[in-house]
Amino acid sequence: MPAYHPESELLMDYASGALPEPVALLVASHVSLCRDCQAEVARLEALGGALFDGLEGEAMAPGAMDHALARLEVTDNLEAASATTSPPSRAGRLVPRPLRDYLGDDLEALSWKTRAGVSEAALLTSFPGFRTRLLRIKAGTTLPQHTHEGSEYTLLLAGGFTDASGHYLRGDVAVADPSVDHRPVADDGEDCLCLAVTDAPLRLTGPVGRYLNFLARL
Ligand SMILES: [Zn+2]
CATH class of the missing domain: 1.10.10 (Arc Repressor Mutant, subunit A)
Structure with a gap:
């Protein structure tokens, strides 16, 4: 449960x-x-x-x-x-x-983009203001530190991840609002699969993230 x-x-x-x-x-x-x-x-x-x-x-x-x-x-x-x-x-x-x-039941049929151990497939792209993605995170991967301008909802479907707010497993919903600056780490052993819905763009806050934000604004 x-x-x-x-x-x-x-x-x-x-x-x-x-x-x-x-x-x-x-x-x-x-x-x-x-x-x-x-x-x-x-x-x-x-x-x-x-x-x-x-x-x-x-x-x-x-x-x-x-x-x-x-x-x-x-x-x-x-x-x-x-x-x-x-x-x-x-x-x-x-x-x-x-x-x-x-989705249908063939996850491989989605168009996945992979970068630094994280694959993502965009879903429900016709809802402006929302970003809905299926994420596959390689076991043991640390995601870049980031915060949000809006809320980020994550539903874990397989594997697990840990951030400052807890340890999340299949079925768990993690909610991060703009006050949360977090750096989720995927559990070892099994790749993490999750559904993520964000209602505003992410803002990256670590040193690399600040640079990426700077680039994104150019
Ligand atoms: Zn429940």
Whole structure:
């Protein structure tokens, strides 16, 4: 069972369909791996349904219907996916079903870019303001020290990593906000696979990072 869960505001926004799709995908993937959060989301949805019934007849907030419809689509996708009979590949089995709907089950078919022990494949590229990536980090690799202008959500799918805030394993969600200046290190022994959603560009803070930021601005 995962030890690190999305904060309760995030689960509440997820249950009410208010999360932007990249973050909703990450939360849905965690929920599919976590019984505690499944129970919590079911409770929040029931609560939301009761509230919604209470509001019947009143004007809906702008966008509320879109959100409600978007949620229905996600539910449809989940059901469609569970009806598939072909077994996923070995790597595909690591990918929770909500995410598999976006990726298919052949991770090798994604377009990976590799640099310094880290491979990344961009996902959901049509959501401006969000950067959604699948990351594969070679066992034992230290990532460059960095901080964020927005929030960074990371869902661990395989292997593990450690930073100042803890040790993260499959199913765990790590959240780093702009106050966090961290330097994650992938566990030895197994390559780390994770889904990362960032809602603003990373700002690198180590000596090399400052130089890279300087170059990036040229
Ligand atoms: Zn959870």
